[in-house]
Amino acid sequence: MQDEDYMSQLSFGNDSALDALVFRYHKLVYGYAYRLLQDEKLAEDIVQETFLKIYQQGKKGCVPEQFKPWMYKIATNGCKDYWKKASTQREHCMDKSLEGMEGIHHIIDRQLERKWMIDSLNQLxxxxxxxxxxxxxxxxxxxxxxxxxxxxxxxxxxxxSRGLKYLERILKHEDREGVKGQ
Structure with missing residues (x-):
């Protein structure tokens, strides 16, 4: 069944249609929100708010023309709302333990590269x-x-295009700093 069909099912009172959408998209929406917010709890809150809004709109009979962009729009707006709150202070937890990974250098290297890339993206x-x-x-x-x-x-x-150019500058700058620091 298509995502839009599940939304139609919600309007007819079939609440299990939401379960199918959650099963299909929970992990993707969580990953997106986490990348934007860098906080597991906040990302989970955004995911819950997103699916709650999807449920509420479905109950009202709202069936978006394209479900996936509409869903990401709801999640994006939730992240924007978080950033707009005047009292919000972002805290970065840079000390992530790599317990249990001793001796697995290639995994650590990939994780460090991934963290470096995400940290660089978060500067945009x-x-x-x-x-x-x-x-x-x-x-x-x-x-x-x-x-x-x-x-x-x-x-x-x-x-x-601009984001990639800015990211390239950030990565080149950090790479030069890494060479100087060695």
Whole structure:
């Protein structure tokens, strides 16, 4: 069954349709929210809010033309709302333990590279970071990203292009700093 069909089922009172959507998308939405917020609990809260809104809209009979971009739009707005809160202070937990990985150098190297990339991505503004995550981590097409973020497709293309250029500068700068520090 298509995602949009599940939304229709919600409007007819079939609450188990939400279970199918949660099963299909929970991990993806969580990964997206976590990458944007860098906090497991907040990411889980965003996921719950996202599926609650999907459920509420489904009960009202709302069936989006394209479910996936609509769902990511809800999650993106939840992340934006978090960032807009004046009292919000981001805390970075840079000390992640690598317990249990002694002797597995290739796994550690990949984890460190991944952390380096995510830390670099997180230096970008939200508008560039969100399009890059949606494109490269969530594998959305330009048109889907445009629907998700309520921006024109050309703006998506520009933000991806500029975001990649800014990311390249950040990575080159950090690479030079790493060479100097050795």
């Amino acid at each position: 503004s939200f508008e560039y970071r969100s399009v890059l995550y949606l494109r490269f981590y969530q594998d959305l097409k330009y048109a889907e990203i445009a629907l998700t973020l309520d921006i024109p497709v050309n703006t998506v293309k520009v933000r991806i």
